[in-house]
Amino acid sequence: MQDIVDKIRSRYDVSEVTEQRENLTFVTVEKDQVVPLLMQMRDQEGFSHFVLLTAVDWIEEGVFQLTYILNHPGKKVDLGIRAHINREHASMESAHHLWQQVATYQRELKEMFGIDFPGSPRVDEEFFLEGWDHTPPMRREFDTKKFSEQTYFPRPGSKSYDPREYMKQKLYCDDYEEEQ
Amino acid sequence: MAQDNNPQHNDEKKIQETREKFLKDYNKKREVESPDGQKIEVEPMKDYFSQQRPQRKDPHKGVIEKFLNWARSESIWVLGFGTGCGSIEIPPLSSPRFDMYRFGVAMRPTPRQSSAMIISGYLSVKTLKRAIRSYEQMMQPKFVMALGSCTINGGMYWDSYNTINRLDHYMPVDVYVAGCMPRPEALLAGFNQLKKRIREGRAEGANQYADHFDWYKANQKKIIKDWNMPDYNW
Amino acid sequence: MKKNNSFDQSPDRSKYPENGPDNKPDIDLSSGKYSKVWQGPNHPGVTGNMSLELTLCGDEIVDAKTHVGYLHRGFEKLFERRLYMQVMPTCLRMCVPESDTNEYCFAEAVEELSGIEAPEKAKWLRMLVLEMSRLQMLLRVVPGQGGAFGLGIGVQWGMYVRELVLDLFEELTGGRVYHMYMLPGGVRGDLPEGFRERAQSVMDEVFRFAERIDNVMFTNSVFKKRAIGTGYIDPSWVDQYGIVGPNARAAGYKRDIRKDHPYLRYDQLDWEVPVLENSDVFTRSRIRWMDMQVTASLIGQILEKMPEKGSFKAPTPNALNWRIPKGETYVKAEASRGEFGYYVVSDGSAYPRRIMLRGPSYTHAIALLERLLIRANIADVGAIMVSLQTCPPEIER
Numbered sequence: 105m106q107d108i109v110d111k112i113r114s115r116y117d118v119s120e121v122t123e124q125r126e127n128l129t130f131v132t133v134e135k136d137q138v139v140p141l142l143m144q145m146r147d148q149e150g151f152s153h154f155v156l157l158t159a160v161d162w163i164e165e166g167v168f169q170l171t172y173i174l175n176h177p178g179k180k181v182d183l184g185i186r187a188h189i190n191r192e193h194a195s196m197e198s199a200h201h202l203w204q205q206v207a208t209y210q211r212e213l214k215e216m217f218g219i220d221f222p223g224s225p226r227v228d229e230e231f232f233l234e235g236w237d238h239t240p241p242m243r244r245e246f247d248t249k250k251f252s253e254q255t256y257f258p259r260p261g262s263k264s265y266d267p268r269e270y271m272k273q274k275l276y277c278d279d280y281e282e283e284q
Numbered sequence: 285m286a287q288d289n290n291p292q293h294n295d296e297k298k299i300q301e302t303r304e305k306f307l308k309d310y311n312k313k314r315e316v317e318s319p320d321g322q323k324i325e326v327e328p329m330k331d332y333f334s335q336q337r338p339q340r341k342d343p344h345k346g347v348i349e350k351f352l353n354w355a356r357s358e359s360i361w362v363l364g365f366g367t368g369c370g371s372i373e374i375p376p377l378s379s380p381r382f383d384m385y386r387f388g389v390a391m392r393p394t395p396r397q398s399s400a401m402i403i404s405g406y407l408s409v410k411t412l413k414r415a416i417r418s419y420e421q422m423m424q425p426k427f428v429m430a431l432g433s434c435t436i437n438g439g440m441y442w443d444s445y446n447t448i449n450r451l452d453h454y455m456p457v458d459v460y461v462a463g464c465m466p467r468p469e470a471l472l473a474g475f476n477q478l479k480k481r482i483r484e485g486r487a488e489g490a491n492q493y494a495d496h497f498d499w500y501k502a503n504q505k506k507i508i509k510d511w512n513m514p515d516y517n518w
Numbered sequence: 519m520k521k522n523n524s525f526d527q528s529p530d531r532s533k534y535p536e537n538g539p540d541n542k543p544d545i546d547l548s549s550g551k552y553s554k555v556w557q558g559p560n561h562p563g564v565t566g567n568m569s570l571e572l573t574l575c576g577d578e579i580v581d582a583k584t585h586v587g588y589l590h591r592g593f594e595k596l597f598e599r600r601l602y603m604q605v606m607p608t609c610l611r612m613c614v615p616e617s618d619t620n621e622y623c624f625a626e627a628v629e630e631l632s633g634i635e636a637p638e639k640a641k642w643l644r645m646l647v648l649e650m651s652r653l654q655m656l657l658r659v660v661p662g663q664g665g666a667f668g669l670g671i672g673v674q675w676g677m678y679v680r681e682l683v684l685d686l687f688e689e690l691t692g693g694r695v696y697h698m699y700m701l702p703g704g705v706r707g708d709l710p711e712g713f714r715e716r717a718q719s720v721m722d723e724v725f726r727f728a729e730r731i732d733n734v735m736f737t738n739s740v741f742k743k744r745a746i747g748t749g750y751i752d753p754s755w756v757d758q759y760g761i762v763g764p765n766a767r768a769a770g771y772k773r774d775i776r777k778d779h780p781y782l783r784y785d786q787l788d789w790e791v792p793v794l795e796n797s798d799v800f801t802r803s804r805i806r807w808m809d810m811q812v813t814a815s816l817i818g819q820i821l822e823k824m825p826e827k828g829s830f831k832a833p834t835p836n837a838l839n840w841r842i843p844k845g846e847t848y849v850k851a852e853a854s855r856g857e858f859g860y861y862v863v864s865d866g867s868a869y870p871r872r873i874m875l876r877g878p879s880y881t882h883a884i885a886l887l888e889r890l891l892i893r894a895n896i897a898d899v900g901a902i903m904v905s906l907q908t909c910p911p912e913i914e915r
Binding site for chain 3: 122124125127128130152153154155156158160161171173177180182184203204205207208209216230231232233234241242244246248249268271272
Binding site for chain 2: 232233234235236237241246248249251252253255256257258259
């Protein structure tokens with residue numbers, strides 16, 4: 105794994121390397137270097153299996169973290185490639201030409217996070233949701249509980265508590281009293 | 285009937301606007317040319333579908349209704365539409381161990397042939413639209429059995445943005461089977477309960493739907509933004 | 519051999535659309551040669567709810583689009599509001615027919631991020647539950663393949679044997695479908711007394727069932743005629759479409775995470791990964807049938823080699839104040855459908871920042887299915903979906 109990381113370092117601006125396990129390493133690169141890096145990994149290093157593409161919302165820093173995970177079937181190692189993009193007008197270069205299933209992941213990200221992938225097939229079509237005209241639901245600022253209470257009819261008489269506080273009071277009452 | 289306090293919901297104009305926003309091109313009002321060159325204006329939502337509302341069907345009197353109810357309760361034909369997790373317990377139900385056929389329960393492939401519908405678990409908004417459509421296409425009298433906690437109050441998904449919390453706001457429910465997920469034995473008990481209700485003449489869901497049609501429709505339209513279907517699919 | 523999906527062996531090229539500039543068939547619906555049919559969201563067999571938009575020329579499919587989202591519950595959003603301990607009973611509902619792989623992946627990810635090691639006995643018990651879960655899934659799918667062609671007898675037999683496995687589950691965990699057995703840090707209970715003997719007798723029943731299904735399904739001439747050559751996957755597509763699990767193994771690729779990245783104690787078991795060539799519906803069904811026997815023998819080995827005594831749960835912090843150190847990981851396991859992984863990101867608080875599930879159906883049921891259905895007969899759609907073992911709840915989450 106170390107030799108691959110060294111190769112990536114020699115050609116790309118790697119800002120962070122995390123060796124999570126002996127067969128899983130994450131590298132962070134710049135946004136515009138992701139697709140060339142993916143292509144190099146696929147064609148030259150043999151990371152031929154694309155595992156997943158997903159986004160993490162770091163609302164405090166105002167960025168989305170995109171994570172691409174690749175798998176090397178021969179060497180049996182996984183490589184995670186991270187990139188940060190701006191939350192405002194989030195947009196990323198599409199990688200749908202590299203693997204067939206990438207377009208599906210990009211469609212999901214467009215709908216759930218509002219990250220645009222120009223040129224990706226069917227990216228503007230509805231995927232999971234139908235008739236959604238609210239904030240993309242996976243963004244952190246979208247409050248699912250509030251939305252649910254306003255939209256669907258909560259059964260009257262049922263109360264909801266903060267689970268943490270409630271369990272503290274009911275299940276671990278000794279600890280709770282001590283804390284008070 | 286529960287009160288709805290959300291001001292957004294009660295805004296008829298807003299509902300109308302969202303409906304128009306999501307209307308598909310083939311459902312929009314437009315001008316078409318006939319084969320002989322004549323220009324005709326069509327409005328598919330009005331012209332292609334019937335505007336008829338569901339009709340109330342009063343029960344017969346005395347022994348005839350009792351006989352009919354006995355016959356209905358002994359041949360519950362279920363629409364084979366698995367809407368959520370609960371549908372995984374339906375194949376075991378038709379296997380020899382639980383054998384629902386001994387209770388006269390059978391699966392049918394089309395709503396036109398079936399008299400009962402099993403809402404087997406959570407309903408996302410997208411499925412709710414299809415479930416309503418299937419329910420409305422079924423013949424009267426029709427019964428609804430709701431499985432799982434998620435149809436009662438949302439269950440595990442009570443705070444989810446895409447699943448409904450209470451099924452009885454969108455279609456009349458005859459029997460609830462609680463649990464997550466209900467065991468096949470619970471389902472059989474639910475069928476027995478449904479039979480009992482039918483024999484007593486209390487399973488009048490279809491009439492209830494016809495009586496409170498406007499209330500049900502208003503509730504449905506509040507959450508189904510992409511409507512694109514006639515008001516009543518019969 | 520008839521191959522529905524290769525463009526060059528077509529009987530009559532003239533009636534099919536020419537490919538347009540974007541390499542997609544150029545279909546003019548108003549010409550009257552094509553018709554559009556929607557299939558679903560009601561499902562044809564043991565697959566889940568998803569709908570297909572099929573464009574037909576006669577009874578052959580010229581274009582297919584999948585529409586998913588009928589089971590979308592927004593799990594990944596809900597996890598942002600759940601404590602790590604509350605995620606445990608929620609996450610397994612993501613894939614309904616085979617829930618234990620979810621539990622394992624989540625528990626393993628939390629353990630890895632927080633540096634807890636599950637005890638030896640717990641690892642063996644987890645392996646046992648994972649294999650039993652795989653077995654009950656295969657008992658649904660292997661005969662279900664025949665069911666998609668109208669051969670109902672195998673389905674009834676399979677359901678009977680599956681019930682026996684579910685009884686074992688009930689004895690061990692208390693639940694039939696959802697078990698909630700693997701906690702971060704270990705498992706919830708020990709093996710009941712006399713479990714080994716009862717499990718062994720069920721495994722004997724599974725082997726007898728495998729023999730019977732071989733006689734009734736794989737030698738059935740109707741089944742062979744319809745299954746052989748249908749839904750052919752070219753070996754070159756395996757990497758291109760991200761095909762994993764039995765679908766890749768049927769195309770000659772030896773891909774099994776239990777062998778490639780041994781987790782738990784799979785390296786201490788003695789078994790071979792079944793691999794076949796020429797991946798069509800028949801071969802994929804056959805490889806699941808072989809998998810089923812491998813799984814049954816693995817359960818026997820696990821019960822034999824499992825340590826008798828020992829703790830099954832490592833001490834964990836108070837579940838209410840359990841803060842996981844900042845970090846991210848990807849944990850994967852082999853489900854009956856292929857690679858099943860959890861990508862977990864922690865920001866150091868008591869609530870997870872992001873949990874993402876990567877299910878094998880995500881690629882199989884969308885990109886690959888759309889490709890496989892082209893030039894297939896409309897009567898084979900259900901069979902192709904079953905043979906890919908699509909599971910929509912894990913696509914939509």
